[in-house]
Amino acid sequence: STAAAASSASLIEAASDRSGLSLSPSDRLKVSSLGFGGNFNSFFGASVSTRSSSLQLSYTKCNSRSIQPIKATATEIPPTIPSFGRIGRLVLRIATSRDDIDVVAVNDPFIDAKYMAYMFKYDSTHGPFKGTIRVVDESTLEINGKQIQVVSKRDPAEIPWGDYGAEFVVESSGVFTTLAKASAHMKGGAKKVVISAPSADAPMFVVGVNENTYNPSMDIVSNASCTTNCLAPLAKVVHEEFGIVEGLMTTVHATTATQKTVDGPSMKDWRGGRGAGQNIIPSSTGAAKAVGKVLPELNGKLTGMAFRVPTPNVSVVDLTCRLQKSASYEDVKAVIKYAAEGPLKGILGYTDEDVVSNDFVGDS
Known part of the structure; x- marks a missing residue:
């Protein structure tokens, strides 16, 4: 009989602007509008080291050898970005800052070059882009000396991804989030589609949690939501060490593009129509349920709610759990710190400094 203990842990999430592309590729990669390359299996970080014995546990009452170190890799396959909204632009910024990714095309039907x-x-x-950008012509941008094709198609089936050599598409419009809708990209020559939002039916992956379950036969996958990418690694660490019986997640979430600057109509969510800069707005979130998709052992064990607050970026997830094993606050901190500095380094972070949300803008 194990003593049940309640504990809580918080993790700060760079929410609104997280792309979720926590990769450490070794080979050169091409992108078409924002895409990635070669071996899609390795793109999802399937090269997972199993040498857990090489990890040294430096904290007492903490045995996280079940947490495997993650090494995500990528090879040569061109990707694309079919929407140049908030996520699309930030994914492109990240891609252009790396030597192993070439973006070849961007699609947005509503804005010109x-x-x-x-x-x-x-x-x-x-802040301002630190590289160089110029408009070559109405269908071409040049970023840091490399040209990117500009496409303006409303129907993804009409985008000629194959003509640009693009095989990976980052579907960041927020519209084509089901298997049926996202598959339209393949009619234009795309081979793989990564949906940058939760999906009702596409396989869902969170790097550091379940990417090693990716199967090469999966042509369309979801990268989940920013909140799920924050919550899932934390829940994984706590569950594997102490066992989560049940839990409540609360996210204090930065403003998103769907909110109103002043009070306006919002028939599906009346409170969501209130002025974003004037209110703390209770809202629903599917992140807790989504964790059950990437961590099946937690399916049905977590629930959650959200509060939208008047900040432009960075959100907080607070997870309160009832545990199978007795655990002190120090025990919980130790296991999270161990994971952040070891097997989940670069995915999960830990700090005991007196920071605030703005200190995490741009943090990866």
């Missing part, structure tokens, strides 16, 4: 360049160059949250 000049406006794309302006929106990419200036960002109210992350």
Whole structure:
């Protein structure tokens, strides 16, 4: 009979602007609008080391040898970004800052190349783009000396990804989030699609949690949500060490693009129509349920709620759990710190400094 203990842990999440691409690729990669390359199995980090015995546990009352170190790799396959909204632009910024990724095409049916360049160059949250960007012509951008094709198609089936050599598509429009809708990209030559949002029916992956379950036959996958990418690694560590019986997740979430600057109509969510800059707005979140998809052993054990607050970026997830094993606050901190500095380094973070949310803007 194990003593049940209640404990809580908080993790700060760079929420609104997380792309979720926590990769450490070794080979060169091409992107078409924002894509990635070669071996899609390795793109999802399937090369997972099993040498857990090489990990040294430096904290007492903490035995996390079941947490495997993650090493995600990527090889040569061109990707694309079919929407140049908030996520699309930030994914492109990340891609252009790396030597192992070449973006080959971007699609957005609502803005032209000049406006794309302006929106990419200036960002109210992350500041001006530190590289170079110029408009070559109405269908071509040049970023850091490399040309990117600009496409303006409403129907993803009409985007000629194959003509640009793009095989991976980052579906970041927030519209084509089901298998049926996202598969339209393949009609234009795309081979794989990564949906940058939760999906009702596509396989869902969170790096550091379940990417080693990816099967190469999966042509369309979901990268889950920003909140799920924050919650799932934390829940994984706590569950594998202490066992989660049940838990409540609360996220204090930064403002998103769907909210109103002043009170306006929102028939499906009346409170969601209230002014984002004036209110703390209770909202629903599917992150707790989504954790059950990437961690089946926690399916049905977590529930959650959200509060939207008037900050532009960075959110907090607070997880309160009833545990199978007795655990002190120090025990919980120790196991999270161990995971953050070892097997989940670069995915999970730990700090005991007196930081605030703005200190995490741009943190990866």
